[in-house]
Amino acid sequence: AGDGDCGHTHARAARAIQEWVRAWPPPAAPAQLLSALADLLLEKMGGSSGVLYGLFLTAAARPLLDGSDLPKWADAMDAGIQAMQKYGGAAPGDRTMLDSIFAAAQALHALRNPGANLLAVLATAVKSAEAAAEATREMEAGAGRASYISSAQLLQPDPGAVAAAGVLRAVLEGLQS
Numbered sequence: 001a002g003d004g005d006c007g008h009t010h011a012r013a014a015r016a017i018q019e020w021v022r023a024w025p026p027p028a029a030p031a032q033l034l035s036a037l038a039d040l041l042l043e044k045m046g047g048s049s050g051v052l053y054g055l056f057l058t059a060a061a062r063p064l065l066d067g068s069d070l071p072k073w074a075d076a077m078d079a080g081i082q083a084m085q086k087y088g089g090a091a092p093g094d095r096t097m098l099d100s101i102f103a104a105a106q107a108l109h110a111l112r113n114p115g116a117n118l119l120a121v122l123a124t125a126v127k128s129a130e131a132a133a134e135a136t137r138e139m140e141a142g143a144g145r146a147s148y149i150s151s152a153q154l155l156q157p158d159p160g161a162v163a164a165a166g167v168l169r170a171v172l173e174g175l176q177s
Contacts, residue, residue, distance in 0.1 A: 006159035009047040010166075016044035030068040034061035034076070049160060052088050052097065059083035070111040070118060077105040095136045097160030103132035104168050119175060126168045133161035 020026070020040055027033045038057035041050050060080035063072050084098055085091060092102040107125035110116055136158035 005047065006049060006163055009045050009049050010163045013041055013045040013050065013053070016040055029064075030073075030076075031061040031064040034058075034064065048088075049097065049163070052084055055083045055087050056080035056101070070116050070121075074105070074108045074111040077101075077108050081105055095140065095158045095161070097158070097164040099132045099136050099158065100129040100161040100164040100168070104129040104165075119172070122168075122172050122175065126165065126172050129165040129168045133157050133165040136161045 017037070017040065027036055034057045038054045038061070041057065042054035044050070045053065057080065059082065060076040063075035063079050066072075081098070081102055084101070088096075088098070090096040090098045092099055104125040107128040108121060110121045110124070111118070134157050137156065
């Protein structure tokens, strides 16, 4: 969905995570898991995506320090988005990975409802993220690498938004299996 750089950095991250999981078991506590993933991505992923995911995961870990019930996961998404916006400078609608993540977070707010079904809510969030990624095709780039390119040349959805939706789909599929 782009010039290949985004795909290469995400592939590098996926390989690093696979190697990490093979080498030793990931932390069981969600906050420690997200913090460890943040460190790994900051070290191994590279590019602005690695930094943004690292910031997102570091901030998302904080609400999970005192528990990991479903509403805390919605809080974690919101905290991660706030960090990405603060340090990355993008906002929803800027044609970036944040568009997918923000759409997913809006759907994940349903986790705050009593009796929420995690997999059903996450499936809705993934569909929202994928739709938001596709919607970036028609957006004017307000941040990120695409903002340096003429909008007439931006014919594909934003690569970061597509990749973020793919990451969320992988999480869903992992939890379903």
